[in-house]
Amino acid sequence: MNKMSSTNESSTMDGNTTINDTTSQYKPNDKLNALSSQSQSQSQESVSVSANYDVEKFAPQDIDPPTEYNTPNIARTESHTQGTTNLSRILTNADAIERKNSKKDEEGVPIPSMGLDKPYPPQLPDKDAYTVTFDGPDDPMHPHNWPFPRKFMQCLVIGYNTFCVAFGSAVFTASIPVISEIFHVADVVSTLGISLFVFGFATGPIAWAPLSELYGRKPVLVASALLFTVFNFAVAVSDRLESVLICRFFAGCLGAAPMVCVPASFADMFGNKTRGIAVVIFSVAVFMGPMIAPFISFFIVANPSLGWRWTSFIIGIISSPSIILIPLFYTETHHPIILVDKATEIRRRTGNWGIHAAHDEYKVSISEICQNNLSRxxxxxxxxxxxxxxxxxxxxxxxxxxxxxxxxxxxxxxxxxxxxxxxxxxxxxxxxxxxxxxxxxxxxxxxxxxxxxxxxxxxxxxxxxxxxxxxxxxxxxxxxxxxxxxxxxxxxxxxxxxxxxxxxxxxxxxxxxxxxxxxxxxxxxxxxxxxxxxxxxxxxxxxxxxxxxxxxxxxxxxxxxxxxxxxxxxxxxxxxxxxxxxxxxxxxxxxxxxxxx
The missing domain is CATH 1.20.1250.20 (MFS general substrate transporter like domains)
Known part of the structure; x- marks a missing residue:
């Protein structure tokens, strides 16, 4: 795993990179020993859990219990320090990658040279001194401490997005008999338009959840809203039943991000005492959509100037504002991403390239994250x-x-x-x-x-x-x-x-x-x-x-x-x-x- 691989260099304000003057050279053998020791001391994967400070005070990290532990409950035996550091981190197999790299070092693979016969720079101070964190539990940057109007606006925007997706799952109801007649199929085949959409809810979060932990809630919600809108319009213009059903599946699959990101965002913003109320907002949006959709869709289908295709056009139209509302009125709530942005701002203003957030240290492929999310x-x-x-x-x-x-x-x-x-x-x-x-x-x-x-x-x-x-x-x-x-x-x-x-x-x-x-x-x-x-x-x-x-x-x-x-x-x-x-x-x-x- 590449953990701030640039920590042996310093950057000037104009972007040029220089090598620190050294009084003692860092020896490759020392590096090998350090990596080997580090790989032996780390044996778990870190995970993503959007947590709140009420929990971070005593909660360890979300890990996959390794077989070498004999204790019956790994969650109760992890150290407090490691837990509070990694509680809001992304699900990665970063430690496994580091162990793999360390293994190569132990096998005698030489560390690449600095180039131009330059010596290895000395070790820098503990990286924790360069790691950006929140300024205590009362930090105004922490989503728990945001003012109520700001949280309320956040809830309205993503709640509306959730309602649109839930509404889209059942809006196809009135189209079933019409589609059966047009395409000469049984009603149960036309019902797949609903079933495949909901099956998409099962498959979509497998990708959306880790993406939201890696890149934040906001870009994932924007991308999902855009794709959801596009595929609903695709349903509306499809001239074959196969195309209708396939596009319905992808509309549900690609539009399912709110089903995982919205509860996570609520958990980012609300603590133990208020999280239950936030879950009510999400649940109402999820359950009210399918109840209201049939009433509206039947009047759309019954209108001779509209027809069944307009059930999908309507979904595309009402979901389109989310593509604009989320970028304008939704602020990123995922704690690690907030710290990444904070570290970026500090680096920009100080010119100190070593300042970073803990989230910056983890560079793994999306496929590895999805594999872990799929199996656990x-x-x-x-x-x-x-x-x-x-x-x-x-x-x-x-x-x-x-x-x-x-x-x-x-x-x-x-x-x-x-x-x-x-x-x-x-x-x-x-x-x-x-x-x-x-x-x-x-x-x-x-x-x-x-x-x-x-x-x-x-x-x-x-x-x-x-x-x-x-x-x-x-x-x-x-x-x-x-x-x-x-x-x-x-x-x-x-x-x-x-x-x-x-x-x-x-x-x-x-x-x-x-x-x-x-x-x-x-x-x-x-x-x-x-x-x-x-x-x-x-x-x-x-x-x-x-x-x-x-x-x-x-x-x-x-x-x-x-x-x-x-x-x-x-x-x-x-x-x-x-x-x-x-x-x-x-x-x-x-x-x-x-x-x-």
Whole structure:
């Protein structure tokens, strides 16, 4: 690994490079010994976790547990110094590269000469003296200390971007029967326009997440917004079904950056006591988009002067402002990148080329980062009981969100004979329930903050779960209510299944928000990897459910299909209850979970 390879030189203000006068020469053998010693003392990869100062005071780094350690929980045994240094760093295999270079040195490969028979310069002072950091926890440059209006503007901009992407996932709903007729395919084939878009949510973050850690949130969000807009316009002008489906997939894949960057940006800006509220904002944007999209898209498709292509044109049009808003009103929040910019400014004004940020020391390829990000989330997903169970629950309710895109038209359009567009109005019952659920989670934050203060600021992940139990009970009530009353459409007024959306929407948010906070708090040091594994499974369910929803509801009928799904929902109520009782014990046995004790 090249760690400030230029630290043996000095630069003048006009850019010319000079060699320091030396009184003692640095010998190659000393360098070899230093590299060898350093390679033996370092055995872990550093990772990216956007953390806050409330956590940095006691949290070690996000690492991949090496096999040579015998301790059951690597996260609890790492040193405080190394942890606070690397907590907000990018996921790299920089140490592995350094070990590789050191191995070459140990094999006797000579160090290149300085050139022109120049001697090796002496070692410079400790590099920490040249490393730029924040000026304490109250540094105004740190995103936690930004004024509220600035944070509010940041949240508005990236929240709007998130809403556009979520809206785009379901706006294709009204186009399904029209596309089936135009291209002479079954509805399930046309439904791939939704499924492939959501599958893109599973694959896109694999690249966007490490890119955001390497280059910052801002350039990634701008690039994603641009590509998302382009591919939606490509969908609108495609004349073949294959092109439509492929472009829908890439629109979801390349537009998925907000799904990982926005929560990370919120974590950059907000501490433990306010992060839960920020997650509510993100969750509302993610869940409200798919609820509003069908209502708008059906009126677009029904308009003879517009048609199905304009569902994609509309997405391209409303997402275009993000390409301008993010560069103008969004400031980089990723802590290491802020320090890189700070170091660049100091170098420019002082002419001291040795001043740098810790992030500058890591130069690895994007492919290496993506490989690490791809393997660890899957490994954690299937080896961590907490993450696996909470992800299954998350994936189920996220899949149900997209299943309702099929179930609601069956009940209200086919059952109650509502006209297209009007049959989508009951979605607002779900949307209202989601808003109530989000407000409930915000209200519950007061109790969480109180417990946090009583525990001297130390995080107890299980304190996030009480609201989840209420949401878990509400969801199957609303689901069974909707399916059984909707089945008897000849004798029950349409308002009755519509009202069920209040309970279903409340349950969706009541489950999703606490579970997101629980994952972050439980795998604080591995939060990026844990969230990636959760997103992968969740998006897989979200893309799969619409494909079988039509067959299930028509063959089993609404009542029995609802009963089957309701039984699953009832069984999953045991998840938050079990985590409250056994969560701490599971975390203590985990190689990844963070335990303050």
């Amino acid at each position: 989330p899957i490994k954690m997903l299937f080896t961590e009981p907490i993450l696996l169970l909470i992800s299954i629950y998350n994936a189920f309710i996220y899949g149900m969100l997209y299943l309702f895109l099929t179930a609601y038209p069956i009940v209200f359009q086919e059952g109650y004979k509502m006209a297209p567009g009007v049959a989508e109005l009951p979605y607002f019952g779900l949307a209202l329930g989601e808003m109530i659920g989000g407000a409930f989670c915000v209200w519950c934050e007061k109790d969480y903050v109180r417990k946090l203060d009583l525990n001297n600021g130390k995080i107890v992940p299980e304190d996030r779960l009480p609201p989840m139990i209420i949401g878990a009970i509400s969801f199957p009530i609303g689901l069974l209510w909707f399916c059984w009353t909707g089945y008897y459409h000849n004798s029950i007024h349409w308002i009755v299944p519509t009202i069920s959306g209040l309970f279903t929407g409340f349950g969706l948010m009541g489950i999703f928000i606490p579970s997101m906070n629980y994952i972050v708090d439980s795998y604080l040091l591995f939060a990026a990897s844990a969230m990636a594994g959760n997103t992968f499974l969740r998006s897989g369910f979200g893309g799969t459910f619409p494909l079988f929803a039509g067959f299930m509801f028509k063959s089993m009928h609404t009542n029995w299909a609802g009963l089957l799904l309701g039984v699953f929902a009832i069984v999953l109520i045991l998840c938050p209850i079990g985590f409250i009782k056994f969560g701490k014990r599971l975390r203590q046995k985990s190689n990844y979970a963070f335990d303050l004790n």
